[in-house]
Amino acid sequence: MLKRTPLFASHQEMGGKLIEFGGWELPVQYTSITDEHLAVRQAAGIFDISHMGEVFIQGPEAEAFLNQTLTNDARKLPVGGGQYTLMCNELGGVIDDLYAYRLGLAEYLLIINASRITEDVSWLEGRLAQFTGRAGVALRNASDVTAAAAIQGPRVAEFIDACFPGPFAGGTPVLRAADLRKNQVARTSLSGAEVWISRTGYTGEDGFEVVSPAEVIVEIWGRIFEAGLPYGLKPAGLGARDTLRTEVCYPLYGHELDDHTTPIEAGLGFFVSWDKGDFTGRPILAHQKAKGTTKRLVAFKMTDRSAPPRPHYPIWSSGPQAALLGEVASGTQSPSLGIGIGMGYVPTALAKVSTPLEIEIRGRRAPAVVVSKPIYRKAD
């Protein structure tokens, strides 16, 4: 029996093509992936992300606990601030990548991948049991009672305030949602329920993400549609979510990240803090930072018209002594660029921009080239 978010009926009404995704029944698209992708790049799109996980961590020792468990520095977070961070095991392998928000002086919210909720909560509880300050930390997995939506695109800021009239009474002190800056989060209410809204996203566009109790997400979805339709808002599914994040090289757990890949290998060293003290995985990550890694994540673009590269397609080096280097982690036809793009791990020596590669597609190798990240950039 597949799990359904509170918005299931809305997806059906809007003609969503429902598929199985990590045990959930969610729309891969409503009209077409290309259509929805371009709507987000040009105007606005809304995604149901209620399947994601929400863990609240509170108490006087919460910050210290997070700093020992996650790679980024929670001390940098003001009340109402958020940061991208990673949770590693003792070998530096990524258990999950996530966002951490500081909701109050001693209150944090972690937004975790839907596919990792069980593993993450189990890991956090295990870490907490070992943490000397555990009496000062309360951990609550609210994933089953919490819903969320992401509203992304250059026009969202024009209508988001109509959906959330305020007042805003927690997090970053703002008068309006549109006053939030990137990575800031604020609390408002709707029908008596506490709603958190952040200026964050997974598409490379401006946008907001809204977290609420499950009971009010249908109302939120309706309000956003009513306000956003005149601005070109479209519902967008998992397919567009994937093409959007691949274009800007955001990793997806299970593709670019897994528990035997480190943040350094994935090129995410920026989100590892070295001056906050010890944290799980630090010794191996520090070694990799100092000595380098054997493999590195690269972004690539196909150089000729070809079938799109897809996950698990082999990556070869170019030239007469071609060697098998690895496999595609994420790959697709880029709706914005009209060419095949992707990411994959190659030996570090070949991870330089402009290195030629070949992607094996149905037994034939097609030429590609390593490019810098992000693959898609808005024209200034």
Add this chain to the structure above:
Amino acid sequence: MANVPSDLKYAKSHEWVRVTDHLGVVGITDHAQHELTDVVFVELPAVGKTVRAGDACAVVESVKTASDIYSPVSGEIVEVNATVATDPSLVNKDPHGAGWLFKVKLSDLGEATGLLTPTQYAAQIGGA
């Protein structure tokens, strides 16, 4: 409602064939293109290749999936649609016309009678 032209024969795997004399023109149906949505790439068989009915001989790719295309008839590939190679969206815009994929010189003229009629195919796709 998918368009199901009455002058074609259909395979269960959503290909159509238009038979004139010894030649069969093959493409994918309106229902199929609607399911795939945006076709971004088409891989066509080599001219001269021999195919048997049911052989996978082409690939149509959308953003999310690569779909095998099966020849509904046996024979030799005598022509492929070069226009679809440069503009894959033709498969979506005109699946029974300009979006045709390849032409087969039929080795068995009676074979097409075993395929689905328009009525049978429409029933298979549930009149959707």
